[in-house]
Amino acid sequence: MIIVTGGAGFIGSNLVAGLNKAGYDEILIVDSFCNSDKFRNLRGLRFSDVLDKSLFRERLELGFMDGKKVRAIFHQGACSDTLNSDGNYMMDNNYRYSREMLDFALSGGIPFFYASSASVYGSGTKGFREVPECEFPLNLYAFSKHLFDCHVRKILPTCGSQVVGLRYFNVFGPQEVHKGRMASMVFHAFHQINRTGKVKLFEGSGGYAPGAQSRDFLFVQDAVKVNLFFFENPAKSGIFNCGTGSSRTFSSLGEAVIAAMKRGSIEYIPFPDDLANKYQSFTEADLDKLGKAGYTGSFVPLEEAVGLYVDALSERGGYLFGEGY
Numbered sequence: 218m219i220i221v222t223g224g225a226g227f228i229g230s231n232l233v234a235g236l237n238k239a240g241y242d243e244i245l246i247v248d249s250f251c252n253s254d255k256f257r258n259l260r261g262l263r264f265s266d267v268l269d270k271s272l273f274r275e276r277l278e279l280g281f282m283d284g285k286k287v288r289a290i291f292h293q294g295a296c297s298d299t300l301n302s303d304g305n306y307m308m309d310n311n312y313r314y315s316r317e318m319l320d321f322a323l324s325g326g327i328p329f330f331y332a333s334s335a336s337v338y339g340s341g342t343k344g345f346r347e348v349p350e351c352e353f354p355l356n357l358y359a360f361s362k363h364l365f366d367c368h369v370r371k372i373l374p375t376c377g378s379q380v381v382g383l384r385y386f387n388v389f390g391p392q393e394v395h396k397g398r399m400a401s402m403v404f405h406a407f408h409q410i411n412r413t414g415k416v417k418l419f420e421g422s423g424g425y426a427p428g429a430q431s432r433d434f435l436f437v438q439d440a441v442k443v444n445l446f447f448f449e450n451p452a453k454s455g456i457f458n459c460g461t462g463s464s465r466t467f468s469s470l471g472e473a474v475i476a477a478m479k480r481g482s483i484e485y486i487p488f489p490d491d492l493a494n495k496y497q498s499f500t501e502a503d504l505d506k507l508g509k510a511g512y513t514g515s516f517v518p519l520e521e522a523v524g525l526y527v528d529a530l531s532e533r534g535g536y537l538f539g540e541g542y
Contacts, residue, residue: 218265218287222247222318223294225267227393228332228385228440230258232291234537235441237263247273247294254395261538270294274314277321285325289448292318292331296358298399304357311361316368319380328379328451330444335386335433335460335500337363346503347384347456355497366456379454381447383440386460386502390437390522391529391537402467403523406474407530410481416471422488422498428468430498433460436522439514446512453510460502461516473520477527 219236223229224246233244242263248255249270259267268276276282296310315331322329335345336359343351349370354360369382389401396404406416418428443459468483475481488496517525526535533539 218243218245218285220245220247220287220290222270222273222290222292223332224248224264225250225255225258226293226297227258227390227396228388228437229291229293230262230392231390231437231441231537232293232444233259233262233264235438235445239445249294252395257394257536258392260536270314274317277317282321283325287322287325287327289328289330290318290322291444292329295332295362297396298358301358307357307361308364311358312364315365319369322380323376323378326378328381328448330381330383330447331365331369333366333382333384333456334359334362335384335458335502336497337366337384338500339497341497341499341501344503345458345501347458347506369456373454376454379447379451381454382456383443383447383459384456384502385440386433386435386458386500388435388437388440390526391533391535392437394535402470403474403526404530404535406471406481407478407527410474410478414480415482415484416474417484417486418467418471419488420485422496425498427485428471428483429466430496431464431466432497432500433462433464433502434470434519434522435460436517436525438522439516442514443507443512446514447510450511455506455510457507457510458502458504459507460500460504461519462502462504464499464501465519470519470523473523474527476520477524 221229221233224233225248244264246264246267247270296307301307337352337354338345339353339355354363389403393400409416420427447453471483
């Protein structure tokens with residue numbers, strides 16, 4: 218059995234699809250279905266069971282999972298709303314839950330792969346290398362991810378089984394419909410063009426010209442490939458960046474959506490006050506450590522990835538599968 222927490226979510230459900238493609242279908246999906254639309258992400262996937270996150274945590278605490286034959290744990294479950302102001306909820310979901318999962322994995326010698334975040338780098342003024350000197354989170358979400366990374370970094374030298382943290386940069390692609398305001402810029406741009414014919418991008422901020430803020434945009438299929446690389450290489454442990462290594466402006470992203478849809482234009486809007494001092498204007502993954510781990514896979518170019526995603530949005534509502542798949 219393989220456990221995928223957050224398995225009905227964005228990256229989690231894509232990961233289940235990747236595992237299916239690799240021949241694995243004995244998969245336990247752990248998730249919360251308070252957002253009932255997440256069931257749509259499970260259509261077309263092969264798995265053995267689904268369990269509510271709260272019940273799963275209860276079973277962990279009571280020892281009901283002890284002795285189960287678990288081949289690997291992909292811990293993707295977390296509160297990903299970076300603007301959520303409930304500190305107790307954020308810390309419980311992103312830090313305490315992660316520690317519970319890690320303790321269970323280590324007690325059974327189970328390979329453990331978890332979702333970290335490039336948000337731990339904060340403004341990025343000191344670079345994007347997987348070292349403490351580059352890390353300074355700007356919001357509670359980033360802090361919760363950073364806190365768990367610090368715990369992993371502390372215990373990693375004594376771990377008796379594989380532990381891998383992947384610092385996802387700006388991931389986009391199918392299966393993120395349920396994310397609402399936290400969905401990717403590609404998702405929002407597609408719907409903005411359909412509604413108004415315009416892509417809305419932020420005006421200049423932090424010394425950047427309008428639309429010149431830039432991020433390392435990663436197609437979700439590539440995030441899955443990196444996860445599976447480590448799954449297939451059990452001797453590799455550590456915390457690694459998961460991005461393309463190339464930063465692209467939001468204007469270029471908007472233009473890629475316009476090109477894929479063959480219509481639309483860009484409109485610049487005021488920068489939101491609630492994002493002041495909490496916004497990463499530039500990100501770019503340093504892939505040196507990932508390369509030294511042996512990963513040689515290429516990354517889907519931005520324009521191609523946007524085109525594939527726009528096709529999914531147009532033909533299947535943004536999902537991996539549609540009727541008749």
